[in-house]
Amino acid sequence: MKLQAYLKGAPAIVLAGLLVGSLPVQAKAPIEVVTSFSILADMVKTVGADQVNVVSLVPADGNSHEVELTPRDIKKVASPDTRLLFVNGLGLDSWTDRLLSSSGFKGTVIVASDGVKVRKLDEASAHDEHGHPVADKDAHDHADHGHEGHEEQAHEEEHDHGHNHGEFDPHAWQDLANGQIYVRNIARALSQADPANTALYEGNARDYIQQMQALDGQVRKAMSDIPAQRRKIVTTHDAFGYFADAYGLEVIAPLGISTSAEPSAKAISAVVRQIKEQQIPAVFLENVKNNKLQDQIARETGAKVGGMLYSDALATTGEATSYLGMMRHNIRVITEAIK
Numbered sequence: 131m132k133l134q135a136y137l138k139g140a141p142a143i144v145l146a147g148l149l150v151g152s153l154p155v156q157a158k159a160p161i162e163v164v165t166s167f168s169i170l171a172d173m174v175k176t177v178g179a180d181q182v183n184v185v186s187l188v189p190a191d192g193n194s195h196e197v198e199l200t201p202r203d204i205k206k207v208a209s210p211d212t213r214l215l216f217v218n219g220l221g222l223d224s225w226t227d228r229l230l231s232s233s234g235f236k237g238t239v240i241v242a243s244d245g246v247k248v249r250k251l252d253e254a255s256a257h258d259e260h261g262h263p264v265a266d267k268d269a270h271d272h273a274d275h276g277h278e279g280h281e282e283q284a285h286e287e288e289h290d291h292g293h294n295h296g297e298f299d300p301h302a303w304q305d306l307a308n309g310q311i312y313v314r315n316i317a318r319a320l321s322q323a324d325p326a327n328t329a330l331y332e333g334n335a336r337d338y339i340q341q342m343q344a345l346d347g348q349v350r351k352a353m354s355d356i357p358a359q360r361r362k363i364v365t366t367h368d369a370f371g372y373f374a375d376a377y378g379l380e381v382i383a384p385l386g387i388s389t390s391a392e393p394s395a396k397a398i399s400a401v402v403r404q405i406k407e408q409q410i411p412a413v414f415l416e417n418v419k420n421n422k423l424q425d426q427i428a429r430e431t432g433a434k435v436g437g438m439l440y441s442d443a444l445a446t447t448g449e450a451t452s453y454l455g456m457m458r459h460n461i462r463v464i465t466e467a468i469k
Protein backbone atom coordinates (compact mmCIF):
# COMPACT_ATOMS: atom_id res chain seq x y z
CA MET A 131 0.00 0.00 0.00
CA LYS A 132 2.63 2.41 1.08
CA LEU A 133 4.82 1.66 -1.94
CA GLN A 134 1.89 1.95 -4.32
CA ALA A 135 1.02 5.31 -2.91
CA TYR A 136 4.58 6.39 -3.29
CA LEU A 137 4.74 5.28 -6.92
CA LYS A 138 1.41 6.87 -7.67
CA GLY A 139 2.40 10.06 -6.04
CA ALA A 140 5.81 10.49 -7.56
CA PRO A 141 6.28 8.56 -10.80
CA ALA A 142 7.79 11.53 -12.58
CA ILE A 143 10.48 11.94 -9.94
CA VAL A 144 11.31 8.21 -9.96
CA LEU A 145 11.61 8.18 -13.74
CA ALA A 146 13.72 11.30 -13.76
CA GLY A 147 16.01 9.74 -11.19
CA LEU A 148 16.41 6.59 -13.28
CA LEU A 149 17.15 8.57 -16.38
CA VAL A 150 19.73 10.77 -14.74
CA GLY A 151 21.39 7.74 -13.22
CA SER A 152 21.69 5.87 -16.51
CA LEU A 153 22.26 8.67 -18.96
CA PRO A 154 26.05 9.07 -18.80
CA VAL A 155 26.72 5.48 -19.88
CA GLN A 156 23.82 4.83 -22.26
CA ALA A 157 23.93 8.03 -24.25
CA LYS A 158 27.71 8.14 -24.64
CA ALA A 159 28.87 7.72 -28.22
CA PRO A 160 31.20 4.77 -28.89
CA ILE A 161 34.93 5.51 -28.99
CA GLU A 162 36.21 6.05 -32.52
CA VAL A 163 39.15 3.73 -33.10
CA VAL A 164 41.41 3.10 -36.08
CA THR A 165 43.57 -0.01 -36.51
CA SER A 166 46.30 -0.58 -39.05
CA PHE A 167 45.09 -4.01 -40.16
CA SER A 168 42.12 -6.35 -40.02
CA ILE A 169 43.33 -8.79 -37.36
CA LEU A 170 43.75 -5.96 -34.86
CA ALA A 171 40.36 -4.56 -35.85
CA ASP A 172 38.70 -7.86 -34.95
CA MET A 173 40.48 -8.00 -31.60
CA VAL A 174 39.51 -4.42 -30.71
CA LYS A 175 35.88 -5.10 -31.73
CA THR A 176 35.79 -8.24 -29.60
CA VAL A 177 37.08 -6.42 -26.51
CA GLY A 178 35.25 -3.13 -27.07
CA ALA A 179 31.94 -4.57 -28.33
CA ASP A 180 29.37 -1.85 -28.98
CA GLN A 181 31.39 0.76 -27.10
CA VAL A 182 33.84 1.12 -30.01
CA ASN A 183 33.56 1.99 -33.69
CA VAL A 184 36.51 0.39 -35.43
CA VAL A 185 37.91 1.25 -38.86
CA SER A 186 40.77 -0.83 -40.28
CA LEU A 187 43.14 0.97 -42.66
CA VAL A 188 44.16 -2.26 -44.41
CA PRO A 189 40.99 -4.22 -45.08
CA ALA A 190 40.44 -7.99 -44.92
CA ASP A 191 42.45 -9.79 -47.62
CA GLY A 192 44.69 -6.70 -47.90
CA ASN A 193 48.47 -6.50 -47.64
CA SER A 194 49.28 -5.27 -44.14
CA HIS A 195 52.94 -4.61 -44.96
CA GLU A 196 52.10 -1.91 -47.46
CA VAL A 197 49.17 0.36 -47.92
CA GLU A 198 47.78 2.85 -50.37
CA LEU A 199 46.40 5.47 -48.04
CA THR A 200 43.37 7.30 -49.34
CA PRO A 201 42.33 10.87 -48.47
CA ARG A 202 39.45 9.24 -46.58
CA ASP A 203 41.90 7.29 -44.38
CA ILE A 204 43.86 10.45 -43.60
CA LYS A 205 40.66 12.36 -42.85
CA LYS A 206 39.52 9.59 -40.51
CA VAL A 207 42.80 9.60 -38.58
CA ALA A 208 42.92 13.42 -38.57
CA SER A 209 39.41 13.68 -37.12
CA PRO A 210 39.38 14.94 -33.52
CA ASP A 211 36.81 12.18 -32.83
CA THR A 212 39.37 9.47 -33.50
CA ARG A 213 40.95 8.82 -30.15
CA LEU A 214 42.96 5.63 -30.51
CA LEU A 215 45.15 4.19 -33.25
CA PHE A 216 46.17 0.56 -32.74
CA VAL A 217 49.22 -0.65 -34.64
CA ASN A 218 51.01 -3.99 -34.60
CA GLY A 219 54.53 -2.58 -34.39
CA LEU A 220 57.70 -4.63 -35.04
CA GLY A 221 57.97 -3.14 -38.52
CA LEU A 222 54.74 -4.56 -39.97
CA ASP A 223 52.89 -1.28 -40.15
CA SER A 224 55.61 1.33 -39.92
CA TRP A 225 53.76 3.06 -42.77
CA THR A 226 51.52 4.47 -40.02
CA ASP A 227 54.35 6.84 -39.05
CA ARG A 228 53.86 8.62 -42.36
CA LEU A 229 50.12 8.72 -41.75
CA LEU A 230 50.59 10.18 -38.28
CA SER A 231 52.70 13.04 -39.55
CA SER A 232 50.44 13.85 -42.50
CA SER A 233 47.21 13.66 -40.49
CA GLY A 234 48.35 15.50 -37.36
CA PHE A 235 46.73 12.75 -35.26
CA LYS A 236 46.08 14.00 -31.72
CA GLY A 237 44.99 10.76 -30.09
CA THR A 238 46.92 7.88 -28.57
CA VAL A 239 48.91 5.31 -30.53
CA ILE A 240 48.91 1.83 -28.99
CA VAL A 241 51.44 -0.79 -30.09
CA ALA A 242 49.45 -4.00 -29.64
CA SER A 243 52.51 -6.26 -29.67
CA ASP A 244 54.12 -4.49 -26.70
CA GLY A 245 55.41 -7.13 -24.32
CA VAL A 246 55.62 -10.10 -26.70
CA LYS A 247 58.83 -12.05 -26.85
CA VAL A 248 60.09 -10.75 -30.17
CA ARG A 249 61.31 -13.26 -32.71
CA LYS A 250 64.55 -11.95 -34.09
CA LEU A 251 65.45 -12.60 -37.67
CA ASP A 252 69.05 -13.46 -37.04
CA GLU A 253 68.79 -15.68 -40.09
CA ALA A 254 68.49 -12.46 -42.14
CA SER A 255 71.28 -13.66 -44.42
CA ALA A 256 69.24 -16.75 -45.21
CA HIS A 257 66.42 -14.49 -46.33
CA ASP A 258 68.77 -12.69 -48.65
CA GLU A 259 69.67 -15.99 -50.22
CA HIS A 260 65.99 -16.47 -50.79
CA GLY A 261 65.78 -13.33 -52.84
CA HIS A 262 65.19 -10.44 -50.52
CA PRO A 263 67.58 -7.75 -51.71
CA VAL A 264 65.24 -4.89 -50.72
CA ALA A 265 65.78 -5.16 -47.00
CA ASP A 266 69.49 -5.24 -47.54
CA LYS A 267 69.41 -2.05 -49.57
CA ASP A 268 67.21 -0.35 -47.00
CA ALA A 269 69.62 -1.29 -44.27
CA HIS A 270 72.44 0.45 -46.12
CA ASP A 271 70.35 3.55 -46.78
CA HIS A 272 69.50 3.57 -43.13
CA ALA A 273 73.11 3.60 -42.04
CA ASP A 274 74.03 6.31 -44.54
CA HIS A 275 71.47 8.82 -43.36
CA GLY A 276 72.68 9.01 -39.78
CA HIS A 277 69.52 10.28 -38.06
CA GLU A 278 69.76 11.46 -34.51
CA GLY A 279 67.19 10.67 -31.85
CA HIS A 280 64.12 9.05 -33.40
CA GLU A 281 66.16 7.15 -35.87
CA GLU A 282 63.65 4.41 -36.53
CA GLN A 283 60.71 6.74 -37.01
CA ALA A 284 62.53 9.19 -39.25
CA HIS A 285 63.73 6.33 -41.36
CA GLU A 286 60.33 4.77 -41.89
CA GLU A 287 58.90 8.01 -43.16
CA GLU A 288 61.23 8.00 -46.10
CA HIS A 289 59.69 4.83 -47.49
CA ASP A 290 56.34 4.30 -49.01
CA HIS A 291 56.48 0.63 -48.24
CA GLY A 292 56.72 -0.62 -44.72
CA HIS A 293 59.29 -3.27 -45.46
CA ASN A 294 60.57 -5.05 -42.51
CA HIS A 295 64.27 -4.53 -42.30
CA GLY A 296 65.15 -8.05 -41.44
CA GLU A 297 65.66 -7.41 -37.73
CA PHE A 298 62.38 -8.51 -36.16
CA ASP A 299 59.59 -10.79 -37.28
CA PRO A 300 56.36 -8.76 -37.02
CA HIS A 301 53.89 -11.67 -37.30
CA ALA A 302 53.57 -12.19 -33.54
CA TRP A 303 49.78 -12.75 -33.60
CA GLN A 304 50.31 -16.17 -35.20
CA ASP A 305 51.11 -17.51 -31.70
CA LEU A 306 47.94 -17.55 -29.58
CA ALA A 307 50.00 -16.76 -26.47
CA ASN A 308 50.92 -13.48 -28.13
CA GLY A 309 47.30 -12.93 -29.11
CA GLN A 310 46.55 -12.85 -25.39
CA ILE A 311 49.16 -10.13 -24.88
CA TYR A 312 47.58 -8.10 -27.68
CA VAL A 313 44.19 -8.43 -25.99
CA ARG A 314 45.52 -7.29 -22.62
CA ASN A 315 47.09 -4.24 -24.27
CA ILE A 316 43.82 -3.49 -26.07
CA ALA A 317 41.72 -3.80 -22.90
CA ARG A 318 44.10 -1.54 -20.99
CA ALA A 319 44.05 1.12 -23.71
CA LEU A 320 40.26 1.08 -24.02
CA SER A 321 39.89 1.28 -20.23
CA GLN A 322 42.23 4.24 -20.07
CA ALA A 323 40.35 6.01 -22.85
CA ASP A 324 36.95 5.17 -21.37
CA PRO A 325 37.25 4.36 -17.65
CA ALA A 326 33.46 4.12 -17.20
CA ASN A 327 33.44 0.89 -19.23
CA THR A 328 36.52 -0.71 -17.68
CA ALA A 329 34.52 -3.64 -16.29
CA LEU A 330 33.07 -4.37 -19.73
CA TYR A 331 36.45 -4.28 -21.46
CA GLU A 332 38.15 -6.36 -18.77
CA GLY A 333 35.34 -8.91 -18.80
CA ASN A 334 35.37 -9.25 -22.59
CA ALA A 335 39.15 -9.57 -22.57
CA ARG A 336 38.97 -12.33 -19.96
CA ASP A 337 36.44 -14.32 -22.01
CA TYR A 338 38.45 -13.79 -25.17
CA ILE A 339 41.70 -14.89 -23.51
CA GLN A 340 39.99 -18.05 -22.24
CA GLN A 341 38.95 -18.88 -25.79
CA MET A 342 42.50 -18.28 -26.99
CA GLN A 343 43.89 -20.56 -24.30
CA ALA A 344 41.43 -23.30 -25.21
CA LEU A 345 42.28 -22.98 -28.91
CA ASP A 346 46.01 -22.94 -28.09
CA GLY A 347 45.54 -26.34 -26.44
CA GLN A 348 43.67 -27.65 -29.50
CA VAL A 349 46.40 -26.44 -31.85
CA ARG A 350 49.09 -28.16 -29.75
CA LYS A 351 47.06 -31.37 -29.68
CA ALA A 352 46.45 -31.31 -33.45
CA MET A 353 50.14 -30.72 -34.13
CA SER A 354 51.30 -33.42 -31.72
CA ASP A 355 49.23 -35.94 -33.68
CA ILE A 356 51.40 -35.29 -36.78
CA PRO A 357 54.59 -37.37 -37.08
CA ALA A 358 57.57 -35.09 -36.36
CA GLN A 359 59.23 -35.66 -39.75
CA ARG A 360 56.09 -34.46 -41.54
CA ARG A 361 55.76 -31.21 -39.63
CA LYS A 362 57.21 -29.13 -42.46
CA ILE A 363 55.48 -26.76 -44.82
CA VAL A 364 56.19 -24.15 -47.46
CA THR A 365 54.41 -20.81 -47.35
CA THR A 366 54.80 -17.84 -49.66
CA HIS A 367 56.16 -15.18 -47.33
CA ASP A 368 57.60 -15.85 -43.90
CA ALA A 369 54.53 -15.10 -41.79
CA PHE A 370 54.45 -18.28 -39.71
CA GLY A 371 57.67 -18.08 -37.71
CA TYR A 372 55.89 -17.48 -34.39
CA PHE A 373 53.37 -20.18 -35.23
CA ALA A 374 56.20 -22.57 -36.09
CA ASP A 375 58.15 -21.79 -32.91
CA ALA A 376 55.09 -22.14 -30.70
CA TYR A 377 53.59 -25.27 -32.20
CA GLY A 378 56.57 -27.21 -33.50
CA LEU A 379 56.52 -26.76 -37.25
CA GLU A 380 59.24 -26.08 -39.79
CA VAL A 381 58.34 -23.39 -42.31
CA ILE A 382 60.16 -22.53 -45.51
CA ALA A 383 59.19 -19.26 -47.16
CA PRO A 384 60.80 -18.41 -50.48
CA LEU A 385 59.90 -14.72 -50.20
CA GLY A 386 61.36 -14.19 -46.75
CA ILE A 387 59.64 -11.73 -44.48
CA SER A 388 58.68 -9.20 -47.12
CA THR A 389 55.63 -9.42 -49.31
CA SER A 390 57.06 -7.22 -52.04
CA ALA A 391 60.28 -8.98 -52.99
CA GLU A 392 60.27 -11.21 -56.06
CA PRO A 393 62.43 -14.27 -55.54
CA SER A 394 65.22 -14.89 -57.99
CA ALA A 395 65.33 -18.03 -60.15
CA LYS A 396 68.28 -19.13 -58.03
CA ALA A 397 66.28 -18.72 -54.83
CA ILE A 398 63.37 -20.68 -56.27
CA SER A 399 65.58 -23.56 -57.36
CA ALA A 400 67.15 -23.61 -53.88
CA VAL A 401 63.69 -23.95 -52.35
CA VAL A 402 62.72 -26.65 -54.86
CA ARG A 403 65.86 -28.59 -53.95
CA GLN A 404 65.17 -28.21 -50.23
CA ILE A 405 61.58 -29.41 -50.59
CA LYS A 406 62.71 -32.51 -52.47
CA GLU A 407 65.59 -33.28 -50.09
CA GLN A 408 63.50 -32.86 -46.96
CA GLN A 409 60.39 -34.43 -48.49
CA ILE A 410 58.24 -31.51 -47.42
CA PRO A 411 54.68 -32.70 -47.94
CA ALA A 412 52.78 -29.52 -48.74
CA VAL A 413 52.97 -26.02 -50.15
CA PHE A 414 50.44 -23.42 -49.02
CA LEU A 415 48.83 -20.41 -50.59
CA GLU A 416 48.22 -17.18 -48.71
CA ASN A 417 45.31 -14.81 -48.97
CA VAL A 418 47.62 -11.79 -49.14
CA LYS A 419 49.87 -12.97 -51.94
CA ASN A 420 49.97 -13.77 -55.58
CA ASN A 421 50.19 -17.55 -55.48
CA LYS A 422 51.63 -18.37 -58.91
CA LEU A 423 55.00 -19.12 -57.33
CA GLN A 424 53.49 -21.78 -55.07
CA ASP A 425 51.83 -23.51 -57.98
CA GLN A 426 55.17 -23.55 -59.80
CA ILE A 427 56.98 -24.94 -56.74
CA ALA A 428 54.34 -27.61 -56.25
CA ARG A 429 54.64 -28.66 -59.90
CA GLU A 430 58.41 -28.87 -59.74
CA THR A 431 58.60 -30.78 -56.45
CA GLY A 432 55.53 -32.95 -56.46
CA ALA A 433 54.51 -31.47 -53.10
CA LYS A 434 50.79 -30.95 -52.89
CA VAL A 435 49.12 -27.56 -52.67
CA GLY A 436 47.73 -27.76 -49.16
CA GLY A 437 45.21 -24.95 -49.37
CA MET A 438 44.87 -21.34 -48.33
CA LEU A 439 46.42 -19.95 -45.16
CA TYR A 440 45.47 -16.60 -43.66
CA SER A 441 48.62 -14.85 -42.56
CA ASP A 442 48.48 -11.06 -42.35
CA ALA A 443 44.83 -10.33 -42.98
CA LEU A 444 41.47 -11.86 -42.21
CA ALA A 445 39.21 -13.23 -44.92
CA THR A 446 36.30 -11.19 -46.25
CA THR A 447 34.01 -14.22 -45.99
CA GLY A 448 33.92 -17.59 -44.26
CA GLU A 449 35.57 -19.01 -41.18
CA ALA A 450 38.68 -16.83 -41.23
CA THR A 451 36.79 -13.55 -40.84
CA SER A 452 37.84 -13.43 -37.17
CA TYR A 453 41.19 -13.92 -35.45
CA LEU A 454 40.08 -17.10 -33.69
CA GLY A 455 38.46 -18.37 -36.89
CA MET A 456 41.66 -17.68 -38.80
CA MET A 457 43.77 -19.64 -36.31
CA ARG A 458 41.24 -22.50 -36.36
CA HIS A 459 41.20 -22.52 -40.16
CA ASN A 460 45.00 -22.47 -40.47
CA ILE A 461 45.64 -25.34 -38.08
CA ARG A 462 42.96 -27.47 -39.75
CA VAL A 463 44.27 -26.82 -43.26
CA ILE A 464 47.88 -27.46 -42.21
CA THR A 465 47.24 -30.67 -40.30
CA GLU A 466 44.94 -32.09 -43.00
CA ALA A 467 47.64 -31.52 -45.62
CA ILE A 468 50.61 -32.99 -43.77
CA LYS A 469 49.11 -35.73 -41.58
Ligand SMILES: [Zn+2]
Pocket residue numbers: 195301367368369387389441442
Ligand atom coordinates in the same frame (compact mmCIF):
# COMPACT_ATOMS: atom_id res chain seq x y z
ZN1 LIG B 1 53.61 -10.56 -43.45
